[in-house]
Amino acid sequence: MPTLRMMVVAGAAALLLAACERDAASDIAPAPRPVRTTTIEKRESPTPFVFTGHIEAEDEMSVAFRISGRLLANNIRLGDRVEAGQLLAQLESQNELNALRQAQAALAAAQGQLTQARNHFERQQTLLAQGWTTRANFEAATQAQQTTQSQVDAAEAQLSAAHDQVNFTELRADAPGKIIETGPAAGEVIQAGQTIARIARQDGRDAIFEVPAQLIRAAPANLQVTVSLTDDPAVSAHGRIRQVAAQANPVTRTFEVRVGLTDPPAAMRLGATVVGRAEASAGPMIDIPATALTRMNRQPAVWILDPSTKTVSVRNVDVLRFDQAQVIISQGLDAGEIVVTAGVQALHPGQKVRILGSEP
Numbered sequence: 001m002p003t004l005r006m007m008v009v010a011g012a013a014a015l016l017l018a019a020c021e022r023d024a025a026s027d028i029a030p031a032p033r034p035v036r037t038t039t040i041e042k043r044e045s046p047t048p049f050v051f052t053g054h055i056e057a058e059d060e061m062s063v064a065f066r067i068s069g070r071l072l073a074n075n076i077r078l079g080d081r082v083e084a085g086q087l088l089a090q091l092e093s094q095n096e097l098n099a100l101r102q103a104q105a106a107l108a109a110a111q112g113q114l115t116q117a118r119n120h121f122e123r124q125q126t127l128l129a130q131g132w133t134t135r136a137n138f139e140a141a142t143q144a145q146q147t148t149q150s151q152v153d154a155a156e157a158q159l160s161a162a163h164d165q166v167n168f169t170e171l172r173a174d175a176p177g178k179i180i181e182t183g184p185a186a187g188e189v190i191q192a193g194q195t196i197a198r199i200a201r202q203d204g205r206d207a208i209f210e211v212p213a214q215l216i217r218a219a220p221a222n223l224q225v226t227v228s229l230t231d232d233p234a235v236s237a238h239g240r241i242r243q244v245a246a247q248a249n250p251v252t253r254t255f256e257v258r259v260g261l262t263d264p265p266a267a268m269r270l271g272a273t274v275v276g277r278a279e280a281s282a283g284p285m286i287d288i289p290a291t292a293l294t295r296m297n298r299q300p301a302v303w304i305l306d307p308s309t310k311t312v313s314v315r316n317v318d319v320l321r322f323d324q325a326q327v328i329i330s331q332g333l334d335a336g337e338i339v340v341t342a343g344v345q346a347l348h349p350g351q352k353v354r355i356l357g358s359e360p
Contacts, residue, residue, distance in 0.1 A: 032354035035312075036342035037305055042286055042335050049278045051209040052230065055270055058204030058242075058260060060180070062195045065091060066168045074186045076197045082173040089186075089196055093169040096162070103162040107155035114148040121145040177201040180270060205264045207239060207274050210254040216244060225259045225278045229268065233275075237264040285320070286329040292341040293319075293327050302333070303340035303347050310352050312340060 069091035076088050124141040127133035181198035184190055207227045228236035242260035249256070259276060261268070268274070292302050300319050303312045317332030333339070340347065347353070 032310065032352040033343060033346060034356045035303075035305075035340045035344075035347070035353045036356050037338050038288065038292070038341050040286055040288070040333050040335050040337045040339060049215060049276070051211060051276050053207050053209035053274055053276060055264075055268055055272045055274060056206050056208050056258075057177070057180070057200030057202075057270060058206045059201040060198055061174065061177075061201065062198050063088065063171060063173065064193050064195050065089075065171055065190060066192055067091070067096075067165065068190065068192050069093075069095075069169065070189050071184055071186050074184070074196070076179055076182050078179055078182050080179045081177070082179065082199065083176050084173055086173045087170060088173055089171040091169040091190075093166055096165040096169055100159070100162040100166050103155070103159040107152070107159050110148065110151040110155040114145070114152050117141070117145040117148040171196055173199060175199070175201050175203075178270070200270055205237075205261045205268065205270075206242065207259040207261060207276055209257045209259065209276055210249065210252060211257045212254055213248065216255055216257070223278050225276045227259060227261060227264075227268075227274050227276050230273045230275055232267070235265055235267045237261045237268060286333050286335070287326050288329060288333075288339055289341045290322060290325055290327050292339050292344065293322075294344045303344050305338040305340060305353065305355075307338060310354070311350050312347050312353055313349050314347075 071089060072092045073090045074088075082088065121141040121144070124133055124138045128135065128138045177199040179197055180200045181195075183194065183196040190196070207225070223241055225239050225241065226236055227239055228234075239259040239261040241257060243258040245256040248254060288302065294301050294303065294314070296314050296316055299316045301314050301316045304315050305312050315332060318330045320328040320330040322328065340353070342356075343353075
């Protein structure tokens with residue numbers, strides 16, 4: 001019996017000792033969790049712009065006849081190169097030639113009348129000086145000479161206009177270039193101002209892009225653009241924005257941007273599809289490693305380290321853009337703050353941490 005009592009006492013003592021050991025163990029704080037951190041710095045972060053467009057001539061012109069008529073000849077072929085003054089097309093000119101001959105005849109008749117009026121004026125002037133005619137006759141001769149002189153001037157103007165009408169039956173190139181569009185063929189009746197061809201002048205090339213309004217506002221005025229062929233990126237040229245459309249496209253709501261190219265290679269032909277690339281600074285940005293990003297309340301967040309207490313707290317941030325390696329933060333962080341970049345999955349608010357590489 002004494003042996004049983006001793007066994008019960010020994011068991012109770014063992015249970016009491018174990019409980020004391022558990023209480024002592026619970027009083028020991030958990031070891032700080034090791035993490036990696038980075039200190040926030042603001043730096044210039046360029047914003048990339050990439051757009052697809054095509055090549056056009058810097059200066060294009062539409063050529064047309066100034067008068068209506070039947071197209072007699074059309075020497076225009078798509079892709080042909082033309083020189084300044086080269087004959088492109090002709091209209092039937094029979095009516096204009098008849099008008100020219102009529103104007104020549106009218107001028108000859110007016111000149112004959114002017115000669116007669118001058119002779120009569122000179123006679124009246126001589127007779128008036130000798131007293132053999134009246135002042136009224138002299139004044140009538142003077143008026144007749146002035147009238148016939150005006151008729152000659154009018155006839156000369158009509159003759160010049162008739163010459164112009166004959167010249168207008170021939171369409172010539174104003175500058176060297178390349179035919180990029182053709183119009184009606186020989187035999188068709190055309191109207192004045194109707195486009196016969198479009199010529200791309202050889203004095204420059206533009207890359208044309210359709211750009212959203214918000215990017216136009218963000219881009220600087222003197223932005224440099226690198227333009228390359230989509231099928232051969234090795235063929236490239238540099239340029240700067242030369243012109244921005246004043247009105248948006250009513251369908252796409254984008255603005256046409258013309259980039260003037262500097263010394264474009266010959267392989268960058270008219271109509272070729274190109275890609276334009278540029279970078280513009282969007283001001284000081286905060287970037288952190290992608291591993292630092294977590295979520296709180298269904299929003300992007302990061303863990304902030306308090307260097308005085310070595311504890312962490314979670315904070316929501318606004319993400320501007322991100323990729324697999326880097327996240328650009330627009331709001332929520334300030335320069336000098338310390339952000340946890342590794343070990344974020346096992347943290348909780350107020351937890352003590354230890355920076356890897358520092359003393360325990």
